[in-house]
Amino acid sequence: MSLALALFxxxxxxxxxxxxxxxxxEQLVKREVVTGxxxxxxxxxxxxxxxxVTAEDIRAYGYRTIADVINSMRGLYTTSDRRYxxxxxxxxxxxxxxTGRIMVLIDGYVTQDxxxxxxxxxxxxxxxxxxxxxxxxxxGTGSVxxxxxxxxxxxxxxxxxxxxxxxLQLSGEAGxxxxxxxxxxxxxxxxxxxxxLLSASAMDSQGQNLYFPAYDTPGNxxxxxxxxxxxxxxxFFGKFSLDGLSxxxxxxxxxxxxxxxxxxxxxxxxxxxxxDENSYLNASYETDLGLQLYSASRFYYGYYxxxxxxxxxxxxxxxxxxxQAQWWGVDQKFVGKWFANHSILFGMEYRNDFRQNxxxxxxxxxxxVTSDLQESYSRNMTSVYxxxxxxxxxxxxxxxxxxxDKASDLEGNWSPRIALIYQPDFRTTLKAxxxxxxxxxxxxxRSTYGAGATPEYVAAKELxxxxxxxxxxxxxxxxYEYRRSRQQVYxxxxxxxxxxxxxxxxxxxxxxEARWDNGIRARTSGAWQHSHDTTGRxxxxxxxxxxxxxxxxxxxxxxIRAGLEAxxxxxxxxxxxxxxxxxxxxxxxxxxxxxWHGLSASFSIRNLFDRNYEVVSPFNWAxxxxxxxxxxxxxxxxxxxxxxx
Amino acid sequence: MRTLILLLLFCFSLAANAxxxxxxxxxxxxxxxxxxxxxWPDSKRANFHVCILGDEExxxxxxxxxxxxxxxxxxxxxxxTTPTPIRSCDILYVGxxxxxxxxKIRNILGNQPTLTxxxxxxxxxxxxxxxxxxxxxxxxxxxxxxxxxxxxxxxxLLELARSVRKATDxxxxxxxxxx
Numbered sequence: 005m006s007l008a009l010a011l012f013x014x015x016x017x018x019x020x021x022x023x024x025x026x027x028x029x030e031q032l033v034k035r036e037v038v039t040g041x042x043x044x045x046x047x048x049x050x051x052x053x054x055x056x057v058t059a060e061d062i063r064a065y066g067y068r069t070i071a072d073v074i075n076s077m078r079g080l081y082t083t084s085d086r087r088y089x090x091x092x093x094x095x096x097x098x099x100x101x102x103t104g105r106i107m108v109l110i111d112g113y114v115t116q117d118x119x120x121x122x123x124x125x126x127x128x129x130x131x132x133x134x135x136x137x138x139x140x141x142x143x144g145t146g147s148v149x150x151x152x153x154x155x156x157x158x159x160x161x162x163x164x165x166x167x168x169x170x171x172l173q174l175s176g177e178a179g180x181x182x183x184x185x186x187x188x189x190x191x192x193x194x195x196x197x198x199x200x201l202l203s204a205s206a207m208d209s210q211g212q213n214l215y216f217p218a219y220d221t222p223g224n225x226x227x228x229x230x231x232x233x234x235x236x237x238x239x240f241f242g243k244f245s246l247d248g249l250s251x252x253x254x255x256x257x258x259x260x261x262x263x264x265x266x267x268x269x270x271x272x273x274x275x276x277x278x279x280d281e282n283s284y285l286n287a288s289y290e291t292d293l294g295l296q297l298y299s300a301s302r303f304y305y306g307y308y309x310x311x312x313x314x315x316x317x318x319x320x321x322x323x324x325x326x327x328q329a330q331w332w333g334v335d336q337k338f339v340g341k342w343f344a345n346h347s348i349l350f351g352m353e354y355r356n357d358f359r360q361n362x363x364x365x366x367x368x369x370x371x372x373v374t375s376d377l378q379e380s381y382s383r384n385m386t387s388v389y390x391x392x393x394x395x396x397x398x399x400x401x402x403x404x405x406x407x408x409d410k411a412s413d414l415e416g417n418w419s420p421r422i423a424l425i426y427q428p429d430f431r432t433t434l435k436a437x438x439x440x441x442x443x444x445x446x447x448x449x450r451s452t453y454g455a456g457a458t459p460e461y462v463a464a465k466e467l468x469x470x471x472x473x474x475x476x477x478x479x480x481x482x483x484y485e486y487r488r489s490r491q492q493v494y495x496x497x498x499x500x501x502x503x504x505x506x507x508x509x510x511x512x513x514x515x516x517e518a519r520w521d522n523g524i525r526a527r528t529s530g531a532w533q534h535s536h537d538t539t540g541r542x543x544x545x546x547x548x549x550x551x552x553x554x555x556x557x558x559x560x561x562x563x564i565r566a567g568l569e570a571x572x573x574x575x576x577x578x579x580x581x582x583x584x585x586x587x588x589x590x591x592x593x594x595x596x597x598x599x600w601h602g603l604s605a606s607f608s609i610r611n612l613f614d615r616n617y618e619v620v621s622p623f624n625w626a627x628x629x630x631x632x633x634x635x636x637x638x639x640x641x642x643x644x645x646x647x648x649x
Numbered sequence: 650m651r652t653l654i655l656l657l658l659f660c661f662s663l664a665a666n667a668x669x670x671x672x673x674x675x676x677x678x679x680x681x682x683x684x685x686x687x688x689w690p691d692s693k694r695a696n697f698h699v700c701i702l703g704d705e706e707x708x709x710x711x712x713x714x715x716x717x718x719x720x721x722x723x724x725x726x727x728x729x730t731t732p733t734p735i736r737s738c739d740i741l742y743v744g745x746x747x748x749x750x751x752x753k754i755r756n757i758l759g760n761q762p763t764l765t766x767x768x769x770x771x772x773x774x775x776x777x778x779x780x781x782x783x784x785x786x787x788x789x790x791x792x793x794x795x796x797x798x799x800x801x802x803x804x805x806l807l808e809l810a811r812s813v814r815k816a817t818d819x820x821x822x823x824x825x826x827x828x
Contacts, residue, residue: 024670024678025714029686032678033809036784038669040706167749197753248731292734295698295727341728344715398713430671 041431041472042519044138051403051423051437052144052157053468053480055515059164062133064525064556064567066593066608066642070108070125070161073139078480079513079531080141081550081573082125083619085634086214086233087262087278089126090622092545094143095486095509095535096156099545099579100622105443107146107154110161111243111252113286114150117308118329118357119447121153127237128258128280132187132205134175134646135241137164143484145464147419147441148405151353151387155441155462156486163243163252166201167193172649175205179642181233182210198246208236212637214263216272218630225273229263232273248290255283262314264634268625274315281309298339305332320374322367329447330359345395349405356384360447381447385411391421401425403437409444414459417442431472438465453492458503462488480515493538505538509546523565523597524557542577545620549574549586558597567593578620578632587617602648607641614639675786676768676779677710680742683764683777684719688801689739690762697722697739702729702754704744711742732757742766743775751775762799776800780811787811 024032044056055077057067067073071082071089080093091103108115108123115130116123124130139161146154169191177185187205194200211233220227237258244251262276270276288302310327333355340348360381366374391405403423410416423437441464445457466484473479491505511533518526531550535543551572558565569591575583590613595606618633625631670678680699689697697719701708708728717724727738732754735741741763743754748769755774758765765775776794780787790810795802807813 024674025681025717027678029682029805029809032675032682033785033787035670035675037672037675037781037786038784039672039781193749197750248733290730292729292731295700295725295729295734295737298730344712344726395712430674 038430039475041475041478042521043472043476043478043517044519050142050144051421051425051435051468052142052466053435053470053482053513053515055141055143057139059137061525061554061556062136063595063606064565064593065554065569065591066567066595066606066610066644067133068642069127069133070129070131070136070139070159073133073136074125074141074159075571076552076554076569077141078515078529078552079143079511079533079550081547081571083545084126084636085266085622086264087260087266088122088124088128091125093531093550094156094484094511094533095488095507095543095546097545098537098543099620104153104446105155106157106159107150108159108161109150110254110284111163111250111286112288112302113252113284113304113306114153115282115284116153117282118306118331119308119310119327119360119362121443121446123159124256124258124280124282127207127235128256128260128282130239130254130256130282130284131161131163131241132203132239134173134187134189135163135201135203137162137168143482144437144466145419145421145439145441145462148391148407148421148439149389151389151407151409151419152385152442152444155443155460155488163241164191164201165193165245166191166199166243169201169648173646174649175644175646177207177642177644179209180640181212183642184208196246198244201241201243203239203241205239206237208234210234211261211263216264216635218626219265219272229273232261232263232275235260249288251285251287253283253285255281257281262312264621264623265625265631266623269316269318271315271317271321276314277312279309279311281307283307296341298341300335300337302335302337303332304335306330316366318366320366320368322369322371324365324367326363326365328359328361328363329357331355331357347393348390349392350388350390352389353387354385355387356382357447358382358384362447362451379447379451381450383411383413383444385409399427401427409442411444414444417459433468433470435468435470436466437468438463440464449492453501453503456492456501456503458490460488460490460492460503462486476520477516477518480517481513483512485510491538507535507537507543509533509535509543511535522558524555526555528553541581544577544579544581547574547576547586551588559594563597563600565595565597567595569593573617576620579622579624580627580632582632584618584620584633587615589613589615589617599648604646604648606644608643610640610642611636611638671710672781672786673704673706674710676707676742677714679779679786679788680707680711680740680766681714681717681724683740683766683806684724686803686806687764687795688803689720690799692722692739695723696725698725698727698737699740699742700727700729700735700738701742702732702735702744703747704742707742707744735763736761738763740764740766745769758798760797760799764795764798764800782811789814 057073074080075082082089082091096105102120102122104121141159143157146158173189175187185207189203191201213230216227240255242253259279265272285305290300293299308329312325314323316323335353337351362379364377368374387409389407394402406420408418421439426434441462443460450457464486468482470480486509489506490503492501493505495502513531515529529552535546537543553570556567572588574586591610592612593608596604618635621634623631711726715726766777767775768779778789789812791814
């Protein structure tokens, strides 16, 4: 048959489809069909193995922040220092490294602020999880599509539609440590197809009196930080869409007290508050220009403000930081489908970080300004990108792409990617890819490293196998290697930082996922990673082993669902190269399976077995005292009640 | 590492004996056949447009039929993201992802000769619906809708349909195909 095909000069086709095409319709209708997988399908057609958490999972396992969602994903973990949650995986996640070498997107909007390139994944994040439809984690560098920062991968958050709520929903939550949240959400889909979603929420937590053995001296209140763990936030979100048009805006203001002593200059057990404010507007229009050309246009605007107040160990005892940033950008993307076997993506983006202000003010004991330091930066960036997915055989695809980013203060940079995808049958996919990504120095880096602030690079190789055992079960395996270069390291001889560091991470991940028709879902994964840092030694806060296990099932009676989650965080090194032992944690959630007179509820127990455990802390100002580790919370409870009006 | 290699081998061994038709491939094959099983009004266009909206898998499977000839026209596959250009479609498959836009699609098309095909939803608004019954892919024909769109199904199509809805009598069952 292939010979005949060659003679007729047809493009190469696999026998399966060829059979179907020549089969008379009378016989075709008698053929047996195998239905598609019941497992959730990925939206992004990425040459990597995507992990997906849906709104269903969020409910079943009682996730409250994006950090909880990330923690449940294969090969990822988060670390808290009681200020922020930091994310790690695949050798990324050095202590204190803001969640920034990964890109976090909300409906296509890049959420990183433009001062620290931090993505906010805890209560300082932009979204209530009740508004999230799904979260996709796309490992592997993403600079070919998104440019700056997408070194480890991409986390793509898709919000729910107004039609999903179809009315007004009120929600109340109560949890351990006097934590409360109220939320009101209104959603509607109109006759003409327009969809509206509006939501507002407020969270308030008293927190705990915390004991830190590392600070236990008589002058330090015996290591007790009292009443310094409170946290509150306010969030607003709105989305309107009609046909291809979508306008979306979000706002969050989170204020947190810092109970730790992050630096030697701060004074333990004194008021120290941080305030993170983030907001954005994202407007997009997508349409098909004729039958073969898809177009997506986007405008975005972002605002970030940071403020902290603290007491310092200085004759002028009060310090304040007030940083602000604003940016906007436009992006025009096309996908041309002019040729049967090519999908050609191309476009350009312009981004203007027109305001990047860093301000540090110091006050005397009488609150007179003694020093007021201000720094201003700005940057604009023009990028062009192009990628082609070439289906050169029914079972083979080649994906080649590159993006060029030129920032006003830096040399232009190319980020290429090449991927080969093989689908021996509709249940199996193999992907091999090589890509390069980079991260530009942000305003904070420019302030810290001055003229030495230069981009950092990563080259990644990945091999992925995905196989559906049947329509209910899937196995995913991946092997990867990330080589990072031009990292900032302190050079003793120079007495300064220089971008000469390089590091290497290798690892493998294996995941099993199942979703049965009786409502039972399970997912379990193991990840092995081996990372060296810039000194060539084992990387700090990079566990060699990570395990995840999730099982959810309706309980007898079908009205309540139980969700059990277990996570294993392998042993890892602290900044002082102490090894913290591995820890297994379990969470249990009960949620109502269906609504009763518009009521639904959920109850979670976090750290079910009340395990005592420590995580690596980013503090290094007092070696030998144990400040390189932080004790985390024991068992906590959380209850949520929703009313649909 | 060894686990992964084993997994790889396992996948290949499975791939070797896969001789089944996936649902999306079958749907694409049906759409291809529908092109032959209707008398289309005379068209001046050089191309015959099969459009896929809201189902990437069917869209990709449909690519195998690119440039085949239908009644002297060249078959062109359009994988669409939005319903904007659907007036140029001869066959329009609306996948699960765009089913909510069906009223709008119907509005745009009016009575123009476009055959609309869906998986779900009422037959009322479309020409053909596909439905999985056991392990067979069945289809129902809405003759009333086809007539309004000046599309004339060939007898073979009506014979093989699970059901045919006529203009006057509501629903009439044809001899059941399969069980």
